[in-house]
Amino acid sequence: AQSVTQPDIHITVSEGASLELRCNYSYGATPYLFWYVQSPGQGLQLLLKYFSGDTLVQGIKGFEAEFKRSQSSFNLRKPSVHWSDAAEYFCAVGLNTGNQFYFGTGTSLTVIP
Amino acid sequence: ETGVTQTPRHLVMGMTNKKSLKCEQHLGHNAMYWYKQSAKKPLELMFVYNFKEQTENNSVPSRFSPECPNSSHLFLHLHTLQPEDSALYLCASSPSFPQGTSSGANVLTFGAGSRLTVL
Numbered sequence: 001a002q003s004v005t006q007p008d009i010h011i012t013v014s015e016g017a018s019l020e021l022r023c024n025y026s027y028g029a030t031p032y033l034f035w036y037v038q039s040p041g042q043g044l045q046l047l048l049k050y051f052s053g054d055t056l057v058q059g060i061k062g063f064e065a066e067f068k069r070s071q072s073s074f075n076l077r078k079p080s081v082h083w084s085d086a087a088e089y090f091c092a093v094g095l096n097t098g099n100q101f102y103f104g105t106g107t108s109l110t111v112i113p
Numbered sequence: 114e115t116g117v118t119q120t121p122r123h124l125v126m127g128m129t130n131k132k133s134l135k136c137e138q139h140l141g142h143n144a145m146y147w148y149k150q151s152a153k154k155p156l157e158l159m160f161v162y163n164f165k166e167q168t169e170n171n172s173v174p175s176r177f178s179p180e181c182p183n184s185s186h187l188f189l190h191l192h193t194l195q196p197e198d199s200a201l202y203l204c205a206s207s208p209s210f211p212q213g214t215s216s217g218a219n220v221l222t223f224g225a226g227s228r229l230t231v232l
Binding site for chain 2: 004009032034036041042043044045046049090094099100101102103104105106
């Protein structure tokens with residue numbers, strides 16, 4: 001069965017520090033991969049996506065993610081975190097049926113001054 | 114308005130009430146989704162519509178009744194809910210499937226959600 005694991009429930013980083021959020025997935029084929037961000041009281045906003053090609057993808061707000069097939073991972077990174085990045089981050093897998101998406105449980109990011 | 118709009122943003126209802134959640138998308142998409150978001154749980158897919166036809170009902174209790182009158186509007190009718198149904202209900206839309214986007218995959222665009230509290 002397909003699944004998405006975000007092993008870190010909560011991460012705290014200092015403003016200006018680098019960030020890496022982990023995501024592992026279980027799926028028999030190459031999936032479509034997504035990272036979403038959710039601010040309090042809001043819906044999910046797409047940060048970036050991987051469909052094929054270059055395994056390092058760039059997203060909005062200075063985020064990037066790298067697809068590593070051998071590790072079944074799609075970790076999200078940002079070189080310098082801003083206080084406004086504090087939010088909940090969700091990794092998701094989309095199947096090639098086009099209508100099935102599986103989400104992780106999310107990682108809550110706190111940014112301290 | 115642009116994007117996906119959900120109303121109401123907050124709803125408090127008793128267990129015997131009947132209420133509805135509304136979702137409207139202005140993206141020209143043809144697929145619409147209802148998800149339930151509970152604390153510390155993965156998003157739970159409830160229903161999927163593609164060109165107004167329901168394609169997924171993820172074993173959702175009958176006290177939740179979806180309606181999709183056209184590709185731009187999606188409703189979730191609520192009746193005789195339980196306190197454990199309290200959650201954030203998210204609507205999403207996407208291009209139709211399986212064609213999806215020109216790159217061959219679909220991307221979900223979410224609304225801001227309706228926070229439901231059942232007393």
